[in-house]
Each structure stands twice: as C-alpha cells, then as structure tokens.
Amino acid sequence: MLQISNLKKHFGGIKAVNNVSFEIQENKITALIGPNGSGKTTVFNLISGILKADSGRIIFNKEEITNKKVNEISNLGVSRLFQQARLFNNLTVKENLLLAINNEDTKFWKNLINYKFTDEDYKKINKIAEVVGIESFMNKQAGDLSFGQKRLVEIARAIINPHKLLILDEPVAGVNPKLRKEILLLLKKLKEKGEAILLIEHDMNFTLNIADNVIVMDEGKVIAEGNPKQIKNNKNVLEAYLGE
Ligand SMILES: Nc1ncnc2c1ncn2[C@@H]1O[C@H](COP(=O)(O)OP(=O)(O)O)[C@@H](O)[C@H]1O
Numbered sequence: 001m002l003q004i005s006n007l008k009k010h011f012g013g014i015k016a017v018n019n020v021s022f023e024i025q026e027n028k029i030t031a032l033i034g035p036n037g038s039g040k041t042t043v044f045n046l047i048s049g050i051l052k053a054d055s056g057r058i059i060f061n062k063e064e065i066t067n068k069k070v071n072e073i074s075n076l077g078v079s080r081l082f083q084q085a086r087l088f089n090n091l092t093v094k095e096n097l098l099l100a101i102n103n104e105d106t107k108f109w110k111n112l113i114n115y116k117f118t119d120e121d122y123k124k125i126n127k128i129a130e131v132v133g134i135e136s137f138m139n140k141q142a143g144d145l146s147f148g149q150k151r152l153v154e155i156a157r158a159i160i161n162p163h164k165l166l167i168l169d170e171p172v173a174g175v176n177p178k179l180r181k182e183i184l185l186l187l188k189k190l191k192e193k194g195e196a197i198l199l200i201e202h203d204m205n206f207t208l209n210i211a212d213n214v215i216v217m218d219e220g221k222v223i224a225e226g227n228p229k230q231i232k233n234n235k236n237v238l239e240a241y242l243g244e
C-alpha cells in the first residue's frame, strides 16, 4: 500500500536518508528499526510531509504523495504518532480526544472555541477509550498522566479518525515494562482489526515480537530486511547496534 523508492534527504553534509527503498503491505506490521541517528524519524517526516525529499518517490495507494502537504497526506489516510508528546496538558484526556475528532486546520479551531460535540462524538471517544484501554483515566488532566499513559492517549488520538496507515515513531521509548506490554497487545489487536502499521523503533526486541516484516536502517541506508527471525540472526544488524 505504501512504496518508497530511492528516497533521499540530506542536511548539509549529513546524509540522513540516503537512497532508501522499501514497501509497506496492508494488514501487516512493518517495523523500521536502527540505531540512534540512522534516519528513522527523517523517513517518518518525509512520509508525513513534514520534510521535503531531495529526491525519490513515495506512493500511497497508487497515488504519489512525495512532497504533498501534511494535511493532504493525513486526509488521504496516513495517521501519525510523533516521537515527541503532543497532548494538551491542561485539558482532560476526554477533551484531548474530542479535539482530535476531525482535526483539520479550520475544524480544530472551531472545536477549541465553541463547537458543540454531538452524541456521536462522545460515542466515538468512548469506543476508542475501550479499544486502547484508557477508560479509567478519561477525566484526568493529561498533564497528570504517566509518560506511558500519555503514549496510550496519543495512540488513541492517532486512530480516532478514519485512516488506512498508522505510523508510530518510537511508541514505547521511555515507557515502563507494564505499559510497554499493554502497547504491544494493543498493536497486535489493531493488526487483527486490519490496520496497516509502520512501527518505527529503536528497541529491536520490542519489534521482533510483533512485526511481520523488519527493515533495518544504519547511517541513512537500509542494511537488512526480512522477517524477525532473519533479522535477529543478521550479522550486519548486530554490528550496527553494537557500534552505536
Ligand atoms: N533538521 C535536521 N537538521 C540537521 N540534521 C538533522 C536534522 N534532522 C535529523 N538530522 C540528522 O540526521 C540524522 C538522522 O536523524 P534521525 O532521522 O532523527 O534519526 P533516528 O530517528 O534514526 O534517530 C542524524 O545524524 C541527525 O542528527
């Protein structure tokens, strides 16, 4: 459903993404892993339109999305979880989710100022809360949540609107083991529901538990690709991680 070919992005002399090609398939979890600084977040930013590519192409469901605007790409069905948390700390979890409904530029401000939420909107957030397992803290202020709980709320926010592909940038970095497991189970559940997921992660072990296909980057290049078992035993991959 998503094809990346010969993608390049340089920052001055740094070849952050240097001729990267790979594919994401429907109903699968594709993991993009690699040591810190290998170019993973830059790929994330290129797919979501936050950065413009120097060259190469990104095709999403047969449509070229290379260098389209962030809004256009998200309206085509690409949902994102950023590496940095982006919740409104002074609002409750419920309010954060309500604001995420139909979160396009204009509607967002309408929501924030005087939009009357419908029964439908409330049903929608309750359903999502159940799927993600955050019902018990819906009325808490986002700022009072633990880091891992915030991540769960952000995942809820990322999946609340219709989408075809979910891209997560390090959803479990800094998350405690218990919530890590919860996020793992949640991603499995989403996959069973038919979601296509691109899971960007530094932690190799976490992704080896759930990914169908793993792509490994190092210094801006793809150095290995295969199923988790193949990746686990790949010498180049182990060396890249050791050399970190
Ligand atoms: N906006 C930027 N300006 C300059 N260098 C950048 C920028 N963003 C990323 N880089 C560099 O590009 C490389 C890849 O970074 P990044 O994609 O964030 O890696 P990862 O997500 O795998 O840790 C790193 O060397 C990083 O310092």
Ligand SMILES: [Mg+2]
Residues within 6 Å of the ligand: 040, 041, 042, 083
């Ligand atoms: Mg990163």
